[in-house]
Amino acid sequence: MSGVQDKVIVITGAGGGLGRAYAHFLADNGACVVVNDLGGARDGTGYSTSMADAVVEEIRAAGGQAVPNYSSVATPEGAAEIIDTALSHFGAIHGVVNNAGILRDTTFHKMTEDEWDAVIKVHLYGSYHVTRAAWPHFREQQFGRVVVATSTTGLYGNFGQANYGAAKLGLVGLINTLAIEGAKYNITANAVAPLARTRMTEDVAPKELLETLDPTLVAPAVGYLMSTENQDTGSVFVVGGGLVQRVAVFQNDGVRFDSAPSLAEITSRWAEISDMSGAKPGRNPVG
Numbered sequence: 272m273s274g275v276q277d278k279v280i281v282i283t284g285a286g287g288g289l290g291r292a293y294a295h296f297l298a299d300n301g302a303c304v305v306v307n308d309l310g311g312a313r314d315g316t317g318y319s320t321s322m323a324d325a326v327v328e329e330i331r332a333a334g335g336q337a338v339p340n341y342s343s344v345a346t347p348e349g350a351a352e353i354i355d356t357a358l359s360h361f362g363a364i365h366g367v368v369n370n371a372g373i374l375r376d377t378t379f380h381k382m383t384e385d386e387w388d389a390v391i392k393v394h395l396y397g398s399y400h401v402t403r404a405a406w407p408h409f410r411e412q413q414f415g416r417v418v419v420a421t422s423t424t425g426l427y428g429n430f431g432q433a434n435y436g437a438a439k440l441g442l443v444g445l446i447n448t449l450a451i452e453g454a455k456y457n458i459t460a461n462a463v464a465p466l467a468r469t470r471m472t473e474d475v476a477p478k479e480l481l482e483t484l485d486p487t488l489v490a491p492a493v494g495y496l497m498s499t500e501n502q503d504t505g506s507v508f509v510v511g512g513g514l515v516q517r518v519a520v521f522q523n524d525g526v527r528f529d530s531a532p533s534l535a536e537i538t539s540r541w542a543e544i545s546d547m548s549g550a551k552p553g554r555n556p557v558g
């Protein structure tokens with residue numbers, strides 16, 4: 272079976288925005304989708320079943336296969352319920368798109384423990400819990416597809432988003448190791464940094480830019496990464512407005528010291544140490 276035909280795929284946070292576009296695209300291409308969403312506000316407060324239900328109804332009306340789930344990704348119990356929904360309704364789990372997310376933007380100087388924790392819990396712990404619950408099934412059936420939602424904030428930084436950026440780059444660290452550990456089980460793990468007009472971005476970017484960033488333009492790349500054809504793993508893609516780009520960590524040749532340099536010696540070589548002209552893709556020297 273090629274593509275995502277008959278693959279059972281969980282999309283977290285699929286009651287709106289990008290997740291809804293992913294769910295539609297995957298269902299349109301023959302996947303059986305679990306539409307997870309706890310139906311809260313942008314900051315993660317509140318609860319409703321209506322968002323997930325609405326997307327499931329849309330998919331079914333279009334002839335696709337979908338089932339709702341309203342659990343929070345932020346707890347191991349919620350994640351287990353999400354994967355159980357896939358297993359009990361469709362009899363399998365082949366892929367997870369870890370898309371659920373919230374914002375608690377504020378400057379680092381003003382950030383409270385609660386604002387830090389809430390964002391890390393949904394993005395980083397949420398992706399961990401849901402992927403962890405699916406992982407034994409992936410290993411057993413020798414097939415699994417994982418996508419995490421990273422962000423250009425994690426890759427490059429953004430004012431007022433220290434909590435969000437830390438969570439988002441943490442997810443790249445997660446898929447780097449999942450790619451290594453999953454390789455022999457035909458499990459791939461990749462990250463997508465989307466750019467799209469949703470309730471999350473409606474007031475953070477200029478209107479003219481947002482008009483070019485329909486969420487449906489991100490979905491095909493996520494669909495490909497969930498497919499049987501995809502063999503790419505441990506990669507990061509920036510996707511939005513019709514552009515699909517790969518992003519990677521590079522390293523330069525560096526400067527080698529035969530013994531520990533003095534402060535003056537390292538200071539005098541620092542411009543060379545920092546210079547990235549001629550840098551090549553980085554690799555783990557002990558991996």
Ligand code: NAI
Binds near residue numbers: 289342468472
């Ligand atoms: P959105 O706010 O429309 O979607 C997020 C969804 O996650 C919401 O429907 C929300 O109810 C759900 N959700 C929140 N907490 C949850 C929880 N604990 N359990 C289950 N569901 C939960 O925002 P958008 O833009 O669609 O974001 C989707 C993902 O893409 C997020 O991870 C976001 O950080 C990421 N992203 C989006 C960008 C964009 O340009 N829109 C840019 C970079 C990253």
